[in-house]
Amino acid sequence: MDVSVKNIRKEFDRYPALNDVSLDIRSGELIALLGPSGSGKTTLLRLIAGLEQPTLGSIHFGAEDASHKTVQERHVGFVFQHYALFRHMTVADNIAFGLTVRPRAERPPKAEIRRRVGELLDMVQLSGLEKRYPNQLSGGQRQRVALARAMAIEPKVLLLDEPFGALDAKVRKELRRWLREFHDRTGHTTVFVTHDQEEALELADRVVVMSQGKIEQVGSSDDVYDRPNSPFVFSFIGDSASLPVRVEEGCIRFQGAPVGIAPRGGDAGEGAGTLFFRPQDVTLVTDAGTPALEGRIATSRRLAGTRIADIDIGRPGEPHHVEIEIPLDAQAANGATLRFRPTRWKLFADEAAS
Ligand code: ADP
Ligand code: MG
Known part of the structure; x- marks a missing residue:
């Protein structure tokens, strides 16, 4: 019926x-x-x-x-x-x-x-x-x-x-x-x-x-x-991380640092938005010349086949926090700096986009 x-x-x-x-x-x-x-x-x-x-x-x-x-x-x-x-x-x-x-x-x-x-x-x-x-x-x-x-x-x-x-x-x-x-x-x-x-x-x-x-x-x-x-x-389904970003001339920036290119004709236009990604959809960036997000490992914990790191990210006075998955063999000392880039993400324009 x-x-x-x-x-x-x-x-x-x-x-x-x-x-x-x-x-x-x-x-x-x-x-x-x-x-x-x-x-x-x-x-x-x-x-x-x-x-x-x-x-x-x-x-x-x-x-x-x-x-x-x-x-x-x-x-x-x-x-x-x-x-x-x-x-x-x-x-x-x-x-x-x-x-x-x-x-x-x-x-x-x-x-x-x-x-x-x-x-x-x-x-x-x-x-x-x-x-x-x-x-x-x-x-x-x-x-x-x-x-x-x-x-x-x-x-x-x-x-x-x-x-x-x-x-x-x-x-x-x-x-x-x-x-x-x-x-x-x-x-x-x-x-x-x-x-x-x-x-x-x-x-x-x-x-x-x-x-x-x-x-x-x-x-x-x-x-x-x-x-x-x-x-x-x-954010309701599955694990996720999110960061406030701005899209400027098609470039997605978190606190000024480039994170990626906004998809043409995507949901978000220019202005303020929020970038969402899954903890497993990130890759560590070792090459210092490549743009990446940079944060400090607050803590990390091992799951069965992987490691989850809590990352403090953002400038002083504008702190944010994301959880990402890193390889078991990655250096994961608390306090160490980590550079990473989301490989899959979705950008949503903020409701009252400025
Ligand atoms: P869920 O099943 O998703 O938990 P409900 O359908 O039970 O949600 O409730 C949705 C909303 O409607 C809630 O805010 C709840 O308090 C309200 N609500 C549900 N039934 C009644 C009722 N008989 N009288 C007054 N408010 C109700
Ligand atoms: Mg119910």
């Missing part, structure tokens, strides 16, 4: 939790809503579900305007962060719940419900555990029961709000892989919310990066990591 969110604004007490949000979700897609806490992810998910009404804008399921349909009419399945399984019900009864509470006319016969529960147990790889109670299951198993319960009503769209948030790191990773496989097997249109970029990048067909009630970027994992389209996305 295609889902289309059109120009949604959602206010709570006049405060916009979402502001002019539009998003087209394609049938069968696995979409991640990624953003810091408070960016509006849950609100967007609840609007798609029909648990909230938009202040402005509309939501379409396929060709139909679903804006005024109820949760039941939208046929969505949900899983929340704090899996709310019914503690006094067995696994099987939990999964069957959405079917047994249907109006009598729409309720499948008992045998049919039992058959479907069996199928779902199979699908979430919990066959044999149908008689157990939630407190006899591990966290990961409980979360899979919650997924099976959401699937029982044969939803058109599956909505997951930080479904693995309450689990420990190892189980999260397992469930992440499992969800991807599950999605590929069942082909449901799925929207899941996470504040964990690793989870979003690993799992999703497309990632929707949100900040302060707005969508910053929609794209594949490669798009949002390799081609971030805003300072927010660049």
